[in-house]
Amino acid sequence: MTIVKNKKRCRKLIYIGLLAVAVFLVFWAYLSSQSAMATCIFCDIISGKSPTKFEVETDDYVIFKDIKPASDHHYLAVPKRHTESVVALTKNDIEVVNTLESGMRKFLATKGIESNETLLGFHMPPFITVKHLHLHGIAPRSNMSFLMRFIFKPHSAWFKLVDEAKEYLQNKS
Numbered sequence: 060m061t062i063v064k065n066k067k068r069c070r071k072l073i074y075i076g077l078l079a080v081a082v083f084l085v086f087w088a089y090l091s092s093q094s095a096m097a098t099c100i101f102c103d104i105i106s107g108k109s110p111t112k113f114e115v116e117t118d119d120y121v122i123f124k125d126i127k128p129a130s131d132h133h134y135l136a137v138p139k140r141h142t143e144s145v146v147a148l149t150k151n152d153i154e155v156v157n158t159l160e161s162g163m164r165k166f167l168a169t170k171g172i173e174s175n176e177t178l179l180g181f182h183m184p185p186f187i188t189v190k191h192l193h194l195h196g197i198a199p200r201s202n203m204s205f206l207m208r209f210i211f212k213p214h215s216a217w218f219k220l221v222d223e224a225k226e227y228l229q230n231k232s
């Protein structure tokens with residue numbers, strides 16, 4: 060009898076623990092979104108307030124290294140105009156995505172990176188760390204860790220390949 064009771068109590072504690080973790084995560088997501096609203100790291104990088112080496116700079120976008128590379132090569136193509144994410148774009152903004160994509164492809168080609176070994180895509184809210192649109196360019200895919208393959212998982216709710224993102228915008232009313 061007491062063993063059964065203890066088991067029940069144990070399960071209850073586990074549920075309470077899980078609930079506490081869930082509540083903490085929600086608050087953490089909320090607080091980090093608040094601080095992202097106050098200042099935008101990528102806007103600071105683009106304006107030169109936060110010095111970063113640009114691999115490419117045009118009138119419309121910059122390309123620089125990701126500070127937490129997911130493979131041997133990991134770059135971000137970031138439009139100069141602040142937009143939160145793909146979700147904030149409309150059908151008329153597909154050109155923005157095309158510009159980032161072609162810029163990233165051209166740049167990776169200058170590094171001698173094979174296009175069939177690259178992963179190009181966007182994170183989807185709320186799974187974005189910096190709320191300023193950025194295209195990830197990662198290569199080679201085969202050198203990505205299990206965790207990174209999960210974080211940058213094509214066709215998932217949190218990551219869209221560049222073609223998926225275009226399709227998403229095309230279908231937006």
Ligand SMILES: [Zn+2]
Nearest residue numbers: 099102141191
């Ligand atoms: Zn910004």
Ligand SMILES: [Zn+2]
Nearest residue numbers: 182187188193
């Ligand atoms: Zn990202």
